[in-house]
Amino acid sequence: MITEKAPGKLYIAGEYAVVENGHPAILVALDQFVTCQLTAAKHQTGRIISRQYQDIELSWRRQGDQLVVDQRDNPFSYIIQAIEVTEAYARSCGRQLKMFDLTIDSDLDSDNGRKYGLGSSAAVTVAIVKALCRFYQLSVTNEKLFKLAAIAHFTVQKNGSLGDVAASVYGGWIAYHSFDRQWLAEQQQAVDLATLIDLPWPDLQVEQLPRPQQLKLLIGWTGKPASTSLLVDKISLFKAVHQQEYRHFLSDSRQCVSKLTEGFREKNLSLIQQQIRANRKLLQRLGSLSGVSIETPLLQKLCAIAEKFNGAAKTSGAGGGDCGIVLIADDQETSGLLTEWRQAGIEPLNLHVFFNHTTEEE
Numbered sequence: 553m554i555t556e557k558a559p560g561k562l563y564i565a566g567e568y569a570v571v572e573n574g575h576p577a578i579l580v581a582l583d584q585f586v587t588c589q590l591t592a593a594k595h596q597t598g599r600i601i602s603r604q605y606q607d608i609e610l611s612w613r614r615q616g617d618q619l620v621v622d623q624r625d626n627p628f629s630y631i632i633q634a635i636e637v638t639e640a641y642a643r644s645c646g647r648q649l650k651m652f653d654l655t656i657d658s659d660l661d662s663d664n665g666r667k668y669g670l671g672s673s674a675a676v677t678v679a680i681v682k683a684l685c686r687f688y689q690l691s692v693t694n695e696k697l698f699k700l701a702a703i704a705h706f707t708v709q710k711n712g713s714l715g716d717v718a719a720s721v722y723g724g725w726i727a728y729h730s731f732d733r734q735w736l737a738e739q740q741q742a743v744d745l746a747t748l749i750d751l752p753w754p755d756l757q758v759e760q761l762p763r764p765q766q767l768k769l770l771i772g773w774t775g776k777p778a779s780t781s782l783l784v785d786k787i788s789l790f791k792a793v794h795q796q797e798y799r800h801f802l803s804d805s806r807q808c809v810s811k812l813t814e815g816f817r818e819k820n821l822s823l824i825q826q827q828i829r830a831n832r833k834l835l836q837r838l839g840s841l842s843g844v845s846i847e848t849p850l851l852q853k854l855c856a857i858a859e860k861f862n863g864a865a866k867t868s869g870a871g872g873g874d875c876g877i878v879l880i881a882d883d884q885e886t887s888g889l890l891t892e893w894r895q896a897g898i899e900p901l902n903l904h905v906f907f908n909h910t911t912e913e914e
Contacts, residue, residue: 554686557585558678559906560660560670561719562771562868562877565812565831566728568787568838569805570713573732574755576809578816579719580726580769583906584659586675590683593651600631602656602676617649630673631656633704634680637745641700642688644746652687654680667777668901669874671716673709677701678720697721698758699749703740706733711784718758723908725763727813731756761816767824768882769905770863770889772898774850776873783844783870790842801838808834821881825864828879832866839871846871853896861889875901 559581563570566577593599600610610628612621619635621628631654639649656679660672678701685692685700692700698721702714713730732754739748791798808830815823832847832855839846847855851867854876858865863880876898880886890900 554590554683555587556590556679556682556686557587558675558682558720559723559908560584560586560668560672560675561716562670562875563715564725564868564877564879565828565866566805566809567835567867567869567871568784569802569809570715570728570730571711571784572730572802573734574729575802575806576727576729576757576813577713577715578725578727578761578809578812579715581719581723581906581908582670582771582903584670584903585906586660586672586679587657588676588679588683589655589657590687591653592687593653596651598651599653600628600656601654602628602631603658614649614651617643629708630677630705631680633707634677634701635684637700637704637707638681638684638688640745641749642684642690644744645688645690647688647690650687654683656680667874668773669778669780669869671720674701674705674714674716675720677705678717694721695758696749699753703736703745703748706736709781711781711788721908722758722760723906725761725816725905727757727759727761727809727816729755729757759813761813762819763905763907764816764819764821764824766819766821766882768880768884768886769903770858770878770880770886771868771901771903772854772876772878772893773901774848774854774873774876774898776848776850778870778873780870783846783872786844787838787842790838790844794841797841801834804834805831821879825879828864828866835867835871844872848873850896850898851876854893854898857889857892857896857898860892861886863889 564578569575570577660670681701715728812827855865858878863878865878868875868877
């Protein structure tokens with residue numbers, strides 16, 4: 553049996569701007585995971601079972617080298633794409649495709665199935681790609697793993713930055729510059745997969761940032777799931793009509809995230825907190841100009857409580873619900889903060905930064 557896992561993530565700064573080519577964001581990987589177990593199948597039919605979909609079991613078979621499922625019963629879009637992309641790469645490396653059973657478990661949702669907004673679709677994609685690379689004995693670097701998972705995820709969800717995929721692959725705190733997805737779509741039609749994986753991707757940058765030892769990350773969940781795709785689409789409509797204001801937002805976000813990245817490199821807590829607060833103001837202004845509810849009343853409450861205890865707080869990701877984050881000094885007493893969150897209906901999540909300690913194969 554092959555077992556692989558991939559962590560969830562949260563955005564720290566750079567939301568919305570990061571969907572534009574080359575624009576930066578900072579993300580963090582968390583110690584809650586999607587776990588994938590893969591075993592060779594004994595029959596001509598394979599199985600895929602996932603807790604993410606209430607333990608629905610999907611059967612599949614092969615027609616030549618094609619993976620065939622009954623689309624009428626298929627809620628597994630990210631899973632199927634991860635398999636198809638990785639197996640296409642395996643074929644290009646001379647591997648013969650085999651049957652297997654796949655079981656997927658997830659820590660990234662609440663016990664009653666509600667999503668926390670921790671990037672479960674990216675994590676399941678990464679976990680499956682990792683497991684299949686081991687199954688087919690493919691040696692891949694983190695960069696190649698990211699590219700395979702990014703292609704699979706992009707095929708399903710066209711408007712994301714793929715930063716959540718990068719966080720699941722690399723772990724820890726990362727500075728991520730989004731690549732040109734239009735270029736990727738064009739190259740998918742023009743070159744074979746092995747060539748595409750080996751090409752440099754325009755604007756793509758992933759930097760693993762130093763661990764800020766004096767910094768503590770707190771996460772609060774509002775209990776209201778948010779649709780990232782829907783919120784990004786709404787901002788895209790604003791961008792189309794108000795191009796000058798949107799360009800100003802992009803410029804200000806780039807400058808803010810650049811300073812925040814320097815704060816991490818220098819392990820300067822004061823600068824980090826300063827830029828977290830600055831990024832919050834940029835997102836508040838974007839929400840006000842666009843009419844999109846990025847910072848909901850409960851997220852405002854979350855931030856206000858955190859600031860009372862000297863924490864720098866903001867929404868995480870697209871906002872509209874899900875989680876807020878707080879960056880606070882490690883020696884700051886936080887029991888009062890967490891108590892006030894609970895009294896306000898905000899659930900503190902017992903999550904920590906996950907660092908990937910595996911060594912890349914060259």
